[in-house]
Amino acid sequence: MSSSSAPSRSDYSKIVVADDAVEDANNNHMLGESLMAVPTAVVAAPTQPMLQITAPADMPEGYEFDAAIGSGDSTIGNGQGNDNSDSNSAATATIKVQVPPGGIEKGQTFSVPFPAQMTSQLAAAATIRIPVGNWRDGLFDWWKHGVCHPHCWTACCCSTLAAGQVMSRMGLDWTGKPARTPGQAAAAFTIIMGIVLTYYAVRIPLGITFNIVANDDDEEEDSSSNEGSDKDDDDDDEDGDFVSLLILIWFSLFWVVMCILLTRVRKTVRERYGIPANKLGEVWEDPIVSCCCCCFSAGQMLRHTTEYDTY
Numbered sequence: 001m002s003s004s005s006a007p008s009r010s011d012y013s014k015i016v017v018a019d020d021a022v023e024d025a026n027n028n029h030m031l032g033e034s035l036m037a038v039p040t041a042v043v044a045a046p047t048q049p050m051l052q053i054t055a056p057a058d059m060p061e062g063y064e065f066d067a068a069i070g071s072g073d074s075t076i077g078n079g080q081g082n083d084n085s086d087s088n089s090a091a092t093a094t095i096k097v098q099v100p101p102g103g104i105e106k107g108q109t110f111s112v113p114f115p116a117q118m119t120s121q122l123a124a125a126a127t128i129r130i131p132v133g134n135w136r137d138g139l140f141d142w143w144k145h146g147v148c149h150p151h152c153w154t155a156c157c158c159s160t161l162a163a164g165q166v167m168s169r170m171g172l173d174w175t176g177k178p179a180r181t182p183g184q185a186a187a188a189f190t191i192i193m194g195i196v197l198t199y200y201a202v203r204i205p206l207g208i209t210f211n212i213v214a215n216d217d218d219e220e221e222d223s224s225s226n227e228g229s230d231k232d233d234d235d236d237d238e239d240g241d242f243v244s245l246l247i248l249i250w251f252s253l254f255w256v257v258m259c260i261l262l263t264r265v266r267k268t269v270r271e272r273y274g275i276p277a278n279k280l281g282e283v284w285e286d287p288i289v290s291c292c293c294c295c296f297s298a299g300q301m302l303r304h305t306t307e308y309d310t311y
Contacts (some may be wrong), residue, residue, distance in 0.1 A: 038079055051112050055104040057299055063099045069078065088133065112208055131233055132273050136304040139296050145308050155299035160258045162298035163265045164192030169305045176264030191260070197256045206250065210243040262290035 053067050100110055130136075137144060141153055155162045163176070167188040171179050174192055179185035266286045269275070277285045289297045 005067045044275075046209055048306065050094075052109055053112055055099075055106055055108045059099045059107050061101050061103045063103075064096055065099075067095055067097045090250070113137070126168045129235055130273060133275065133276055135300060139300050142296060142299050143304070144303070149308065151299055151308065155295050155302060158196060159294045159298040160192060160196055160261060162302055163261050164189040166265055166269070166298075166301045166305055167192070170268070172265065172268060176261055176268055179270065188285060195254075199250070202250055203247070203254075204244060206247045210240065210247060213240040213243055216236065230257055258294065259287070259291045262294055266297055266301060269304065273304070 045118070051067075059065065071090055089252040104110060142155075151162070154165070161179075164174075166172075166187070167174065167176065171185040172188055173179040173184040179188065263286045266289065270277070270286070280288055
């Protein structure tokens, strides 16, 4: 049998040196990886925008009410209890708010998530102070900003387009009611423009036709001198009367559509900004003002929904 000799002191020293070399190599490798590694950026999660709502009265849990944003009863916050309310600020929109568990007392403040679909609308209107509880000015303050101001001519020359502009500012659909989707609000002015263009696309040819028939009648009257020509004149008169009737019917249809749109938009403006009716009453004020004073009504809504003194 062969016998093995015990390791000498020199062998132990060689083993220790080898272990130290391996450890140094591992440390150098780890150091190299740490130097070459790309640092990972720490991205903070986006904070959910919150609204600070001040309760207007004592309300039970689960009760829903309309909060006017920017009216002094609600403010935009970051959920940290910031209170930026201003009792003199004006509302830019209203949202449906549900009372949190446990109910709330009058004057108590609580937070609700900011409606995502209203972000762009309210961001655009954040700096515009819109009065709540009353109109910005009177119905006949048409020349308040001067006779050459664009809103005067928009309301005068095409009240329907003026109503479409108010729809765009307030996020309404083309019928004058609050839009259910951003697409409906975006398409409102385009639809109103289409209605106006359709009216003029028919009205202008009818007007040209009427003028042609009328001029022919005048020329034939000057040259007519016998009974047969009188019969032709009667036929031409009937043609002119028919074209004139078509113009009247087409204009009446457009006027009815315009009055309905102005009425609905005016009613929505009053409801959103808490404007009470005048002596005509809730039922009759909007249709009477919109039908009898369409230009003044459109101009008043344009002035109310923006600040022409600033913008």
